[in-house]
Each structure stands twice: as structure tokens, then as C-alpha cells.
Amino acid sequence: MGVSLKDVAQRAGVSIKTVSNVVNNYPHVTPQMRAKVQRAIDELGYRPNLTARHLRKGRTGIIAFAVPELGNPYFAELAGAVIDAAAQHDYTVLVDHTAGLRERELLVCQEFRSHVIDGLILSPIHLETADLVARQETSPLVLLGEREYDAPYDQIAIDNVAAARDAVRHLLDLGRGRIAFLGSRTGRERQPAHLRLRGWREELAAAGREADERLVVATDGYGRADGAAAMAELLERGERPDAVFAYNDLIALGAMRTLTERGLRVPDDVAVVGFDDIEESRYGATSLTTVSPDKQAIARLSVDRLVERLSGGAVSEPRRISPGHRLVVRESTTGGRSGSHRESTARSSGASAPTAE
Template sequence: MGVNLKEIAERAGVSLATVSNVVNGYRPVGEQTRRRVQQAIDELGYAPNLSARHLRRGRTGIIALAIPELNNPYFAELAGAAMREATRLGYTLVMEDTAADRAAELALAGGSHRRTIDGLIFSPVRLSREDVLARTSDTPLVLIGEGVYDVPYDHIAIDNIAASHVAVRHLVSLGRRRIAFVGAQFGDPEGARSGDRDGVHAGAREGVQAGDHRQSAHLRLRGYREALEAAGLPFDPALVATTAQFGRRDGLLALRDLLARDRPPDAVFGYNDLVAIGALRAIAEAGLRVPEQIAVIGIDDIEEGRFSNPTLTTIAPDKEQIGRLAVRSLVARIEGRPISPPADVAPPFRLVARESTLGGRRLVD
């Protein structure tokens, strides 16, 4: 037989209601009392029946995290952080891979899982602001990623423009003057994109179906352009490479194209680390040295970049904090605790300078 709350109350010398408040977090309890109750819980080996607790409240105890690419290391690492926080708060986290499919994203936004989950953390790619505003499901929702803004839901994402400023300033500080941006998308409001040379960017015209100018690729391109102008460097559309997706192969093909031109870049800013790692491969194929001839930087700080050769300089978002904040925000909405109105939250990021811009040989961090 398992230990019950009455036994804990007797051991701690407090009321049953006090134990319930400590275990369930209903009301604040004095620190000394809370410690006595926690000591009794530890001594008796009490383990709450989370399923029964959720059922009593009319919930499933399950939350979902919907992402566009489960095999993308960034999302995998972020999912790990979210899963740890969900477990800590007594919830089970399930994964949903939308494959960046608009129909799948619309179904999720519309509440296709509303009877099996208590809430949804969602990173949409193909949805427009209007799609999200048209949502009628009452399942609590928290957005992550940079696809949609100005909607009545909590939204957690780094400041992409500021992150791009830091990346470009780092390259400029190293004396780089022909800095390429790799990972632009067709439909870019700046009108800055390279052409479809030799089929390198085949399929990119379908890249951002919603065409929202707030998409992360557009924001990072905007930050890149602003940082160049702040440094007194000209913006050259020929140094902006469009990609079909944001993977290693996309970076590889785009760099092959850029390196074949009369005036190749002396630095590359990849939309993300995967694009940057693909760029490193193309540079190696061309027999060029990194960073002596071309410096490379990405965004995401995925583990792979710490083991690439050379190791990859990157802008590192706090993925642990993003995962924790998303889960905490969602659980607060689910449980109806006093919370602030929906807000955009920008977690911190930092520059992690490694061999691909600084050279030398550095131990894996």
C-alpha cells in the first residue's frame, strides 16, 4: 500500500489541508512548515499519483511540443529542456513533428488533439498571423520560434535582429568586409536574394508559404543588413544566398555557388549552425582555409558545432531557458494560476567564438 497524505500529516504534526497545500501547491505555506512536511514525505517515501491528480482536475496530465523538424539538433536539444521541466512539474511531454506542413500545422492550431492533451507548445513555420488569430480551440497555447507575432498568446523567441547584429559585428571586428548571408528565403521583403544559379536553389520559391515578413530568416537578414550599414559596409545582394531549407546540404550548395563567383566572400554568416556546417564542407572542398581565407559563423550552438573541424563560432540562444519558460508558461495557463497577459519573451543569447572565426586549436568546450 502506498503512503497517503494523512500519514504524512501525522508524521509532520500538521493538518491534512496543510499537507495537501504543500503537495499540490494550492496555497503558500510557511518555510518551516513546508520543510517539516517535505521531511515527512522523504522519510515515508511518498510518491504522488499524478494521473489520479490530473483526472480529478479534469485533465490528462499530457502536454505536447510541436516542432517542424524532430531531426534538427536545435529542436532536439530544446525538446530535451522542455521535457525535463515538464517532468519536474508533473506533466508528460509528447512530441509532434509537423514536417513544416501547413495542413498539419493548421490541424494542430485548430485543436486536433484537444481531448488528449492539456496544452500545446508550438513552433509553426507555415502559419500566418491570421491563421493563428482565427484559432477557435480553447486548448492553452504557447508559441516558440519566430514565425508569428502580435497574437494573444505567450511567444518565446530570441531577438533575431539583435543576434544578427552581434554575429556581423564579430566578423567585422576581425577585418572581414565581404560578408555573405546564407539562408535567405524567397519573398524576402528587403528584396535581397541571389538568383537560381544552376538549380542551386530549386524549390526555394515554396520556402515560406505564409510569406510573413516576420519570419526568422527575414529578421536575421534584416539584422545582417543593418549591421553592415552600421559598420559602413555596402549591402551587396550578390552576397545573399537563398536556400530551399535550412540544412547542411543547403549551406553546402549555396557556398559552392558563392565561391564560383568572381568576387567570393571572405566571411559567411549562416542562418543557423546546420547551414554554416554545410558551408564549412564547401570551403574545405574548394581547398580554402578557415578562417584565414573565409570565416564562418552560425546561430543555435548545436553540439555538432563543438566537434566540427574547425569548431564553429556561433550565436548561442539559451535553449534550456526557452524550454523551461515555454513549459512554465503553458502549465500556468493550464492550471489557471494568476499570470500576466500574453507577452513576447526574448531569452538571452551570447556569442561563442571558436576556431571558424578565431583560428588556432581550441579544446572542445
């Protein structure tokens, strides 16, 4: 038999209700009483029965986190942050992989595993506003990603335009003039790739420079091979840039590989900036300068909004929340001088100043 609330109450010399208040972290418990009960919990090795707790509330204790590509380090790192944030609320996370397919996004959004999960955090690529408005599933939904939906759901998304402008401004400040953009996409204008390309254009225009569309290369995907192929295409067209701003870190890393194979030096010949600040960006032969979204804040905000709606109390209207970002300066733009880079104030209200690592 496991240790019960009654056992803890007897050891601490308090009521079962007091122990319950401490276990559930209710605020109206004095520090002295909380410490007394916690000592009894530690001595007896009490562990709360989370399953029973959730069942009493009519919940399963499970939330789902659905991403388009679990093999992408950014989503893997974000999933870890979501799991940690959910654990603070005693929730378990079921991670699902949609492969970026519309039919799987619809399945996850509409009804998939609705009997298993209490709520869903979804990072969609192909869903439209009409799909979300038509959703009949009543479990709470929080959206991640940069597309704007006119639908009654919370959305957590950084300001991609401002983040892209920070990256391009850094390259301009270094005296780079031919700045390529790798990773553009055709189709919906509110996709992240379009927003980052828009930031590229806006910052060049703000600096009085004409955006050379010959330096924009579309990719089929967002992996290392796509970045390597895009960089090769640009060089083979005779459009050698002196800097590259890539849609994400994987494309940037692939581009750096091609540059090295072609005998070009990073950053001496071509400076490179990525986006996402995945762990791999810090440990290559040449560490990668990158835009770092606040993944911990994204995870915390998405879980908090979901749990708030599951609580059944008074809930605010759905909101679009923008966590911060920062530009992390490393060797791919400044060589061995990253530590001496002059910090400047980022324009995004959610962003922090560039930092050197």
C-alpha cells in the same frame, strides 16, 4: 498498495492537509514543518499520484510541443529543455513533428489531440495571423518563433535582427569585408531567415559598407547539405567571401565542409559564424562560432506562460517575450585565439556579451 498521504501524515505526526500543502509546494508552510514532512516522505518513499491530481483539476497532465523538424538538433535540444521545464510543474510533454507543413500545423493548432492535451507550445512556419484568429480550440497556446502575429496568444522569440547584427559586427571587428549570408528564403518577410538577413544588411550599413547582394545565397532547406551546396554555388560563381554568416549551425557546418574540400582554410581564408549553438558546433575539427539563443529561458518562459493560463487565475494580456542570446566565439572565426577574443557589449537588451569557448 502504494504509500498514501495518510501514511505520510501519520509518520510525520501532522494532518493530511499539511502533507498536501508540502507536496504541492504551497508557500505558507514553515521550514521546520516542511523538513519534518519531507523526512517522512523520504522514509516511506511516497510518490504523488499525478494522474489523480490532474484529473481532480479536470486536466490530463499532458502538454504538447510541436516543432517543424525534430531531426534538427536545435529543436531536439529545445524539446529536451521544454520537457525539463514542464517536469517542474508535474506535466508530461507530448512531442509532435509537423514537418513544416501548413496542413499539419493547422491540424495541430486547431483540433489535433485536443482531448489528450491541456495546452500546446507550437513553433509554426506557415501559419498566418488569420489561421490563429480563426482557432476555435479553447486550450491555451504559446507560440515560438520570430514571426509576429496579431493574435491573442503569447509568443516567445529572441531578437533575430539584433543577434544577426552581433554576428556580423564580430566578423567586421576581425577585419573581414566580404561577408556572405547563406540561407536566405523567399516569401514572408517576418520569417527568421528574413530577419537575420535584415540584421546582416543593417550591420554592414552601420559600418559604412554596402551590402553586396551577390554574396546572399538562398537555400531549399536548412541542413548540412544545403549549406555545402550554397557554399559551392558561391565559389563556382567566383564570389569567394572572406567570411560567412549562416542562417543556422547546420548550414555553417555544411559550408565549412565545402571550404575544406576546395582547399580553403577556416578561419584563415574564410571565417564562419553559425546560429543556434547546437552541441555539434562545439566538437567539430574546427569548433564553430555561433549565436546562442537562451534555449533554457525559451523553454522555461513558454512552459510558465502555458501553466499560468492553465491555472485559471488572473492572467495578463498575451505578450511577446524576448529571451536573451549571446555570441559564442570559437575557432571558426579566431582559430586557436578564441580565448583571447576581446569581449564587447551586445546591443540586444536581452543579450549578453560575446563569450569565448
